[in-house]
Ligand code: 23J
């Protein structure tokens with residue numbers, strides 16, 4: 001049997017499950033809050049056009065406004081100054097929107113320390129147990145932060161010193177961008193960088209190194225706990241926004257029945 005027929009059968013039987021890694025997108029979706037003097041993104045907003053009424057007796061539809069970087073979303077290389085000559089979100093090759101994924105689970109560490117940073121040693125330990133990171137694939141970083149996404153205060157976890165959310169250490173971000181075979185990093189938090197990453201050298205290293213290397217980010221993911229450490233397939237579907245720096249995205253994974 002050919003590969004696609006086998007996949008069709010596996011989907012029909014449930015041997016392969018479709019896992020939705022996307023958070024719901026609504027006016028309640030938490031958004032990044034940068035400190036002054038930086039400009040901030042608006043959140044998501046829906047406006048009614050008509051709903052089975054005089055404006056449209058048989059149809060319901062809305063229009064929306066919102067930032068490119070709201071909710072579960074995709075960061076394109078052009079989002080960061082280091083990737084300014086790279087692809088905008090409409091130019092990212094479709095073949096790079098589907099690929100193998102691995103999940104590194106640091107939810108226990110992040111529960112202990114909300115500023116937890118994934119290290120190169122963590123990645124090496126994962127590789128020793130599960131094999132190398134996948135070429136052309138995604139590193140999905142589980143922190144348990146998806147459980148907070150219904151509440152912006154819990155999700156951003158900000159005190160007088162700034163936001164406290166887990167992320168990736170500077171040297172690990174550099175290694176993932178420059179040495180590893182992955183093409184993107186996906187996280188459960190509001191951005192791919194840690195809450196404290198404005199104070200790192202360089203600031204926002206995940207954005208700076210990954211996007212500068214022509215790689216991608218995915219944020220505000222959920223259901224990573226439903227995926228195995230290795231062997232799932234990620235599908236990221238950002239809108240094809242011409243000149244867009246990113247886009248809200250539906251992110252799915254194909255994984256084994258569990
Ligand atoms: C702009 C500046 C800093 C950050 C971000 C955007 C994001 O997290 C984003 O959504 O790309 S940290």
Ligand code: MN
Nearest residue numbers: 069074075246
């Ligand atoms: Mn973003």
